[in-house]
Amino acid sequence: MSAGHAQTTLRHSARAVVLDGHHRTLLCRHVAPGPTRPVAVWAAPGGGVEPGESVLAALCRELREEVGLALDADPPQVWHQEVVGLGGPAGHAGVVNDYFLVRAASFRRRGAMTDDELTADDIAGFRWWTLPGIAAHRGPDLFSPRDLATPPALLIAGGVPADPVPPGL
Structure with a gap:
C-alpha cells in the first residue's frame, strides 16, 4: 500500500456497548502518548477488524481477548461512527466504529x-461505569464518544434503533 493510500483509509473497528442489569456500561481505559502528556480515553471494548474478518467475528474475538466475554447470539448493531482526523490510528486517516449492544450480567x-499484551494495546484498565458517573466525571480522562452518557441512556429508554445511528463524537 502506498503512503498516500494509507493516509486516505479508515480503520474499521467493532465495539460492544456492554450493559449490565443495573444499566452500567463496561469501558476500557486506553492510554496513549500525547503531545505534552499521556492521554487517557475510556471507550467501549473492541478493536480492529482484521482483513477477511467480518465485523461480528471481530467483535466476538475482541470481547474474548479483552474482557473474556463469549457471545451466544449476534447482538444488534446500534451505532455507526466515522471519525476522520483527530489523531486516528497510525497509517490511517481515521476510524469507522460499528457498535453493538451486548446485555450481560x-x-x-x-x-x-x-497484562503485557493489554499494555502493548494501550489498554490500562477496565471499569463498570454508571451513566450518571460518566456525565459527572470531571477528571482529565476523556470518553469516546465524548458524551458517552447520552447514547446508552437513549438505548435504555428507547430500545434498539431500526438502523444504526451516530453516537456523536
Missing part, C-alpha cells in the same frame, strides 16, 4: 490477553 474481566 456484571462480571470481572478475565480476557485471554495478558
Whole structure:
C-alpha cells in the first residue's frame, strides 16, 4: 500500500456497548502518548477488524481477548461512527466504529490477553461505569464518544434503533 493510500483509509473497528442489569456500561481505559502528556480515553471494548474478518467475528474475538466475554447470539448493531482526523490510528486517516449492544450480567474481566499484551494495546484498565458517573466525571480522562452518557441512556429508554445511528463524537 502506498503512503498516500494509507493516509486516505479508515480503520474499521467493532465495539460492544456492554450493559449490565443495573444499566452500567463496561469501558476500557486506553492510554496513549500525547503531545505534552499521556492521554487517557475510556471507550467501549473492541478493536480492529482484521482483513477477511467480518465485523461480528471481530467483535466476538475482541470481547474474548479483552474482557473474556463469549457471545451466544449476534447482538444488534446500534451505532455507526466515522471519525476522520483527530489523531486516528497510525497509517490511517481515521476510524469507522460499528457498535453493538451486548446485555450481560456484571462480571470481572478475565480476557485471554495478558497484562503485557493489554499494555502493548494501550489498554490500562477496565471499569463498570454508571451513566450518571460518566456525565459527572470531571477528571482529565476523556470518553469516546465524548458524551458517552447520552447514547446508552437513549438505548435504555428507547430500545434498539431500526438502523444504526451516530453516537456523536
